[in-house]
Amino acid sequence: MKILNCPLNGPRNISEFTYGGEFHSMPDPDSSTAREWAEHVFFHDNNAGVVIEWWCHTPSSYWFLAERNTITDELLRTFPASEAAGGMVQGDDQ
Amino acid sequence: MPFGLLKYGLKKRYPGKHQFTPATELKKHYDVVIIGAGGHGTGIAYYLAKYHGITNVAILEKSYLGSGNTARNTAVIRSNYLTEEGVTFYRESVKMFQSLSNEFDYNIMMENRGQLTLAHSDAAIRSFRWRAEVNQHLGVRSELVDRQTIRELVPSLQMSEDVRYPILAGLWHADGATARHDAVAWGYARGACSRGVELHQLTEVEDIEVTEGRVTAVRTNRGRVSCGIVVQAVAGASSIVARMAGIKLPIHSYPLQAMVTQPYKPLLNPHVSSPQVHAYIHQTSRGEFVIGGGSDPYPLYNTRATLDQRESLASAVQELFPFLSQARLMRQWAGTTDMTPDYSPIMGLSPVQNYYLDAGWGTWGFKATPICGKTMAELVATGSPPDIIKPFELERFYRFEQINEAGATAASH
Numbered sequence: 001m002k003i004l005n006c007p008l009n010g011p012r013n014i015s016e017f018t019y020g021g022e023f024h025s026m027p028d029p030d031s032s033t034a035r036e037w038a039e040h041v042f043f044h045d046n047n048a049g050v051v052i053e054w055w056c057h058t059p060s061s062y063w064f065l066a067e068r069n070t071i072t073d074e075l076l077r078t079f080p081a082s083e084a085a086g087g088m089v090q091g092d093d094q
Numbered sequence: 095m096p097f098g099l100l101k102y103g104l105k106k107r108y109p110g111k112h113q114f115t116p117a118t119e120l121k122k123h124y125d126v127v128i129i130g131a132g133g134h135g136t137g138i139a140y141y142l143a144k145y146h147g148i149t150n151v152a153i154l155e156k157s158y159l160g161s162g163n164t165a166r167n168t169a170v171i172r173s174n175y176l177t178e179e180g181v182t183f184y185r186e187s188v189k190m191f192q193s194l195s196n197e198f199d200y201n202i203m204m205e206n207r208g209q210l211t212l213a214h215s216d217a218a219i220r221s222f223r224w225r226a227e228v229n230q231h232l233g234v235r236s237e238l239v240d241r242q243t244i245r246e247l248v249p250s251l252q253m254s255e256d257v258r259y260p261i262l263a264g265l266w267h268a269d270g271a272t273a274r275h276d277a278v279a280w281g282y283a284r285g286a287c288s289r290g291v292e293l294h295q296l297t298e299v300e301d302i303e304v305t306e307g308r309v310t311a312v313r314t315n316r317g318r319v320s321c322g323i324v325v326q327a328v329a330g331a332s333s334i335v336a337r338m339a340g341i342k343l344p345i346h347s348y349p350l351q352a353m354v355t356q357p358y359k360p361l362l363n364p365h366v367s368s369p370q371v372h373a374y375i376h377q378t379s380r381g382e383f384v385i386g387g388g389s390d391p392y393p394l395y396n397t398r399a400t401l402d403q404r405e406s407l408a409s410a411v412q413e414l415f416p417f418l419s420q421a422r423l424m425r426q427w428a429g430t431t432d433m434t435p436d437y438s439p440i441m442g443l444s445p446v447q448n449y450y451l452d453a454g455w456g457t458w459g460f461k462a463t464p465i466c467g468k469t470m471a472e473l474v475a476t477g478s479p480p481d482i483i484k485p486f487e488l489e490r491f492y493r494f495e496q497i498n499e500a501g502a503t504a505a506s507h
């Protein structure tokens with residue numbers, strides 16, 4: 001079993017976590033077109049290499065970010081969403 | 095044929111027949127370049143040569159013929175999907191499979207042993223009833239069956255009501271089948287190469303040149319090749335190759351694992367799958383039990399096998415077939431599967447004019463090999479997608495017109 005280091009709960013078995021998709025900034029809902037929304041919702045970079053993505057600690061519903069290598073299957077780093085550069089809502093860990 | 099066999103039998107020497115021509119020099123130009131020599135890439139080449147007389151074609155394969163998911167799948171062929179588009183499409187493929195051995199003069203070991211999907215909840219029964227209705231309406235043999243019929247179809251199945259998920263009913267699909275997956279790619283490759291197509295193994299496409307919305311050439315580890323039309327059929331690598339042409343896809347690449355036991359005497363005739371316990375199983379004609387289930391929990395470009403998945407599959411199939419607790423596993427493996435949000439493939443035109451997509455085959459694309467090859471070849475030859483694949487174009491995601499086969503795919507493949 002792989003261990004994932006949750007920023008809130010510490011090291012836990014990876015079976016306690018749910019993968020939540022690639023980390024992207026959201027297009028502005030008021031000004032974006034339907035095409036842009038479709039792309040945001042359905043399309044992915046699906047990169048081979050180091051990526052940043054959302055994970056959730058399922059029992060505590062805590063969402064955070066992880067840096068992972070999608071070729072070697074290594075978890076490199078985990079951190080609260082508030083630390084993301086140019087990230088989502090500032091100071092909001094959820 | 096019997097005389098030919100007799101003559102062959104009486105010969106002193108048995109000269110092997112070459113499967114296909116060895117790779118030659120890569121030419122500077124091909125009318126059509128197909129990226130990926132799995133069942134899909136070789137199938138397209140075969141039908142291009144056979145039906146459209148287009149033979150200045152190169153299939154470029156970074157590894158060896160059929161080394162991708164074509165060699166890794168559990169070979170389930172079926173058409174009992176949920177949507178009209180899906181059922182119609184897969185139905186044609188199941189039909190085509192029936193005559194492939196004759197067409198190739200090469201045995202693909204087609205076995206029509208049917209598929210049984212198990213319902214362990216009322217919700218599952220409702221969705222099976224829905225699928226059976228759609229299937230029958232479209233001419234596919236598919237019906238809801240009760241516990242007694244299940245007992246008769248699969249006497250070795252654990253039917254106790256004293257288990258975690260008792261079996262309540264089933265969806266019986268008499269058209270369900272399996273075939274030897276490698277033989278399908280080999281048959282297509284041989285048929286294509288004997289008509290003039292070139293198969294270049296150890297030839298990796300590293301970049302794609304696009305000028306004013308048209309592909310002009312591909313760059314490979316063996317040099318640059320200019321081309322009239324390019325088709326990508328690279329399964330798990332779909333996003334990576336499409337990006338070379340500047341195209342973004344609604345795909346995530348997830349590992350899918352499977353495993354196989356040592357051989358036993360014939361015990362299990364149909365293919366049995368349970369979306370509830372996330373496992374499916376059939377016994378091959380060699381006697382091995384092939385066991386598969388759901389995808390890995392997160393995307394990865396890696397074909398490692400995990401203990402987690404082995405434990406999960408083992409406990410699930412033991413619940414269905416307790417005698418398997420004594421079975422020994424021989425192998426466990428994975429393939430990188432190109433998963434789409436609606437569990438349907440992406441076939442057809444792309445934002446680049448002369449660049450066509452054969453992607454998004456996830457955990458379900460082996461069964462589609464013949465019909466996809468045939469219809470994609472027609473697209474390449476005529477420039478317009480045949481009606482049967484039109485709904486599967488990439489543009490559907492921009493129109494929010496997904497073809498939802500998630501429920502009909504779960505742990506069934």
Ligand SMILES: Cc1cc2nc3c(=O)[nH]c(=O)nc-3n(C[C@H](O)[C@H](O)[C@H](O)COP(=O)(O)OP(=O)(O)OC[C@H]3O[C@@H](n4cnc5c(N)ncnc54)[C@H](O)[C@@H]3O)c2cc1C
Nearest residue numbers: 130132134156162163164167168170299429458459460461
């Ligand atoms: C464990 C498992 C079980 C499955 N079970 C079933 C099942 O029971 N039924 C079913 O219908 N489907 C099943 N599938 C899915 C099925 O295997 C695939 O959808 C199907 O084989 C895809 O065929 P393909 O020819 O498109 O791809 P592949 O066979 O993967 O061929 C793609 C080829 O492209 C090559 N390639 C990649 N990048 C490049 C490049 N840059 N340049 C040149 N070549 C490149 C690869 O080396 C590969 O050989 C399963 C898959 C797995 C992994």
